[in-house]
Amino acid sequence: MIAPLFVLLALLTVAASLVVVLHRNPVYSALGLVTTLFLLAVLFVGLDAHLVAALQIIVYAGAIVVLFLFVIMLLNLQVEPRTLAPAPLVVTGAVLGGALGVATLGVLGRDPLPLAAVVGPGYGGTEPLAERLFTAYIVPFELTSVLLLVAIIGAVVLGKKRLS
Amino acid sequence: MVTPETTTLLRWIVVAPALGALFALVAGRRAPRLVAWVGPGVLAGALGLSIAAVLALARQGEGGALLDPLYPWIEAGGFRADATLRLDALSAVMLLVVTGVGFLIHVYAVGYMAEDPDIARFFCYLNLFVAAMLILVLADNLLLLFVGWEGVGLCSYLLIGFWYTDMANAAAGKKAFLVNRIGDAGFILGLFVLAWFAGTLDVQGIAAQAETLRTAQLGGWPVPVVAGLLLLVGATGKSAQIPLYVWLPDAMAGPTPVSALIHAATMVTAGVYMIARLHPLYALAPEVLTVVAIVGTVTALLAALIGTAQCDIKRVLAYSTVSQLGFMFLALGTGMPGAAIFHVVTHAFFKGLLFLGAGSVIHGLGGEQDMRRMGGLRRHMPITFWTMLVGTLAIAGVPPLSGFFSKDEILWGAFTGPNPQPLLGVLGYVVAFLTAFYMGRLLLLTFFGAPRAAHAVAHDSGHGHGHDQGTPHESPAVMTVPLILLALASAAGGALPVPAIVETVTGPHGAHAHAPFWALVLATGVALAGLGLAWLCYVARPELPERIARGLGGLYTLVAEKFRVDELYDRLVVRPVFGAAERLATADRALVDGAVNGAGALVAESAQLGRRLQTGNVQHYALGVLAGALALVLWVAR
Amino acid sequence: MLTLAPPAWYLALSAVLFAIGAMGVLIRRNLIVMFMAIELMLNAVNLAFVALARGMGSMDGQVIVFFVMAVAAAEAAVGLAIMLQLYRSRATINADEVTTLRW
C-alpha cells in the first residue's frame, strides 16, 4: 500500500533533480537542488526522521545551497551557450548512469528489506540521535570537527584575493 | 657485603648541571651575566650533593653502596638494563674529583671567558659535559656508562671546536670525534660480547658471572680476552693511548678551561675508570692486563719524548697528559686499579692546576702560547708562578707532593703488583725522569730568564681577549683563587688513602704496600735529576739544547715532529680509506645508481603509454568512477 | 507510523536520484553544476540511509546522515572557494577548459 502522497512527492523530487541536471541556467539548477532537498526533508519526516529533516533544511537548504547561489551570483553566471559536455561523453554518461540506476533497482528487487513496522516513541528525535552520536560515534564526531576546521582554514586561504 | 641503600639523592647530582645547561641554552643569549653565575652555581650544588651522598655512603661502612633506580630502561627477552645510578667507593672518588675540580675550573672559566661573546654557549657545553661525565661515573651498568661516554665525547667535540670560525679548531674537533669513534666501535663490540655471554651489562652482574665467563670461548679465544681487548680499544680512544692518542694534542685548540677539565682532569680518565671498574673481568685475563701495561708504558714513553721537544705550552701539557695516562694504564696493567685511580685523582689536581696556570699565562700574555716568546714572567705573575711551581714539582714526583705518592705507588707496583712487569717498571722510571725534565723545561722557559715576550704581547693573536696591555699581568682573583686551591690539593693530595678506598670495590686487597725506602730515594733522585737537567739546559747553559739537538740530527727532528705519527696514520689509514671510497663511489655511480636510474627510466618509458589515459578532464575520470560503480553493482547483482 | 510507503520504495527513489546525479556529473560542462549533481548523489544516499534506518528501527543510519551533511558542508566550502579562485585566474569554470593537470 503506497500512499498517493509518496508517489506525488517522489515524482516531484525526480522532476526537481532533473531540473538540477538539465537546466541551462545555473541559478535554476540551484533552485532545483533546493526543491529536491526540501522534498527530501518532507520524505524524511515521512520516515520519522524529524531531526534529520530539520537539519536537512537548516544545513543544506539554508547554508550549502545558499553558498552555491552566492558563488553563482558572484561569478555572475548566465544562461550557458554550451550547456552540455561533448556529445560522446554525454552519451556514455547518460547510458552508464541509466544502467547504474537500472542495475541498482534490480538489486533492490531481489532481497526482502527489513521492515520494523513499529518504532519506539521518540524515534528520530534529538535524544536518541544524540545518544548514538556521543557514545558509539564519538570518535567520528570529533574527527568531523577536525575536518570542519580544516575546511574552514582551507576555504579562508583559498578565498583570499591573491594566492601567493 | 653491605646491602646497597636506595636513595633519590644521586639523580639530582646529574640533574643539577643538566639544568644549568638547559638554562644557558634557553636564557643564555639574553642574560649572559646570569649564566656566568648559574654555570658554576649548579656545579657548587652538584658538589654539595655529592659530598652529602659520599657522607651517606661513608655511614654504611666498607663495601657499602647507594643505588638510585630511575626507571626500567630496556627489557628485551632475558636482557635487562635499567637506568640506575650507583655510588660506591670507586665512583665516590671519581664523583668528588669531577664535581670538585669541575667546580674550580668553572669558577676559573668565568674569568677566562669573561669577554667572549659566546660565554652562554660555553657554559651550556661545559655544564652538559659535567652532566654526561656524572652519568658515566655513576652508571650502574655499562650501557648507561656508554651514554655518558658518548655524551662526554660529544661535549668534547663541541668544546674543541668552540671557536669554530677558525678552520683548524673545527678540524681538531672533527679529528677528536672521529678518532674516538674508532675506540667507541671497539667499546660497543665489547659490550655486545659481554651482553651475549654474561647476559647482562650490569657491573655487579658481570663480576658475578666471572666463573661462566672464564670458561666461555669465542672463535677459539677466551671471552674475557676478547671482551677485555675490545673494551681496551674503547679505553685507548677515550684515554688517548696508543694507537688512538693523536686527537688529544690537537684538542688543545679548545679554550684552556676545557683543556683543563676535559682533556686533563676528567674525561680522558674515563678509560682508566672503566677498566678499573671492570677489574674483575680483566683479572680473568692476565694476558690482556699485560697488553694494557705495555700500551700504557709505550704511550707514556713516546708522549714524554715528544713532550721534551714541543714549544707550545699547552701542547707540552697535552703530551704530558698522554704520558701520565700511560702511567695509569701501566698501573691497571699490573693489576693495581687502586694505584691507577689514585694517580687519576692526583693527576686531576696537578694537571688541572698546570693547565689553568698555563691558561693564566696565555691570558696574561694576550693569547701567546709559544714558550719561546715567554720567559721572566715570575715577577709579573707571582701567584701563577708559585702555583705552577707546586704543580710542576707534584707531577715530577718530588716528595712530599701528591704526584710522588701516586707515581711511586705505580712504579713500585710494576715490580711487586699482582701482574708484575719489571721491564716496564724500568721504563717507567725513564719516563718519570723525562717527565721531570720536560716539566722543568716548561716552567723555566716560561717564568725564568729574560722576557722574550714584549713584542709578542702588543698584537693580540688570541681568541677575543680584547684587553691587550703593554706588559704581562696577573690574572684576576676569579682565576687565581682556583689556582691556589688546586695547588693546595696538589700538594696535599698524596695523603689521601685513595688506593685503599678503591680496592674495597675493585680488589685486589692489600696490593698497595708501600715501597721500601731505597725505592723512594731512587724515585726522588730520578725526579730531581730530571729537574736538574732542565735547569742546566735552560738556565745555566741556554746554548746546550741547540747543540744537543744538532748532535742528535734526524732523531731530534723526528721527536719534534711527534714521530710523524699523524703522517703515518694519514698514509696508512686515511689515504687508503679515501682511495677505496673513491673506487667504491665510482662503482656506486655505475652499478647502484645505474640500476636505480635504469628502473626509473624503464618506468618513465612504459608510462608514456599509460599517460594518454590522463586527459586532465575531470569528467573523464568521473566516467571511470561511474564505470567502476556500475561494475560493482553488477557484481553484487550476479 | 510509516504512513507513506515501505522503505523499498524510498530506496528505489534513492537509486533513481543517484543515477540522475551521476549523469549530471558527466553530461554538464559547468563545474558548479557538476558540484550540485554531486550534492544530489549525496542526498540520494542520505535518503537510502534514513529509509534503511527506519526499516531496521535503528538510529545509526540517521547518525551517518548527520556525518554526510558535515562532510558535504566542508566539501562545499572548500570546493566553492576553489572555483572562485579558478574563475579569478582562468575566467572559466568549464570542466573541459581546465585540463592542465595531466601528464
Place this chain on the structure above:
Amino acid sequence: MGVEVAIAAAKAGFVLFLALQVMGLGVFFERKVSAVIQDRIGANRAAIFGFAGLGLVNTLVADPIKFLLKEDVRPAGADRLLYTLAPVLSVLPALAAFAVMPFGDVLELEGRTVNLQAAALNVGVLYILAMASLGVYGVVLAGWASNNRWSLLGGIRGSAQMISYEIAMGLALVGIVLTYDTLDLQEMARRQGELLWGWLPAWGVLYQPLGLVIFLVAGIAESKRIPFDLPESESELVSGYFTEYSGAKHLMFMMADFVEVVLVAALAATFFFGGWQVPWLGREGFAFPWGQQLPLPSLAVALLQVTAFMLKVIVLTFFQIVVRWTLPRFRYDQLMRLGWKGLLPVALLNVVVTATVVLLAGGRA
C-alpha cells in the same frame, strides 16, 4: 474529525491573524515612533474625523490598497518566474514560522483540551531555524532576477549577512535550549512558569541575559533592518534587492519585513519572557506567592495568556522600531566583524558556560 479540523484551522487562522495584526501595529509604530523620535508629528493627514489616533486604521487599510492599485512593473531582462517567486519566498517562511508559536497554554472547552499552538512539533526550535534559513532565498532570488546590478549586490550582501547571523542566532538558542532541556516551544513556555524561590517566574531572561542580547542583535540583523539594512541601504544600492519591485510584489517585501520583526519579537517573548505566561497564573487561576488563590475558568485563563503574549510581542516590536530609528547603519565590514568576531565568540562562550553550569547544577548529563 470535522471538529478537530475546524479547531486546527481556527488555531492556524488565529496565529496568522495575530502575526498580521501586530505587523500592522508595527507599521503604525514605524510612522508614529519615528515621528516622535525625530520630533515631528508624523502621519498627521491620516486622521479620521479629525482624530489623529484613528490614523492607525487609516494606515492599516490605506497602505495595502495603495500598493495593490499601483502598476506592477517588470523590468526588461528580468527572469519572469523568479522575479515573481522571490517576494512569495520572502514572506512565506516568516509566516510559516508562526505555526509552532504557542500563544497560550491549553483551553478546556466542552470536554476537549485544546493546545493553544497551531502545530505542536517536538523540534520546534529547529523548525524556527529552518524557516529563518529559508528566508534568505527571497532576498537572493529577488536580487538576481531583477537583472539590476544594485539588486544583485543587495542580494549578495543579504545572503552573506543572513548566513552569518543565523549562526549566532542558533547558538544563542542553544543556550536557552540547554537551560530548559527541550526543543518544544510549548514545553519551553510551560517551563518558564515555574517559580524560583517560590515567587520569581523562571523566565529565560533571568538565565540567559547574554543569550537575549545576542538573539535580539542577530534577529534584527536577520530581518535586515537598520542598523543592519546593508542589503537595501538606499544611499548605496537605491533599494537593494527590491529596487525594481513595485505594486503588490513590493507590498509583499514590506510585509515580509514587518512579519520578520513580529517573528523576532514573538520568539524573543517565547524564549526569554515566558511566552504566554502571566506571573502566578496557572491553569486553575492565580496562585499568588503570598498564599492567596484566585480561581478562574479555563477560558478566562486562556484569554489572559493570549493577551499577555500579545502584549509582550507588541512591546518587543516597539523596542525593535525604537532601535531602528535610533541607531545609524553599520559599514559592511563592521557588520561582518560584529557577526563573526563579536557575536559568534560571545555566543560560543555563552554555550560553554551554560553547558557547564547545567552540568554542575545537576541537570541531566
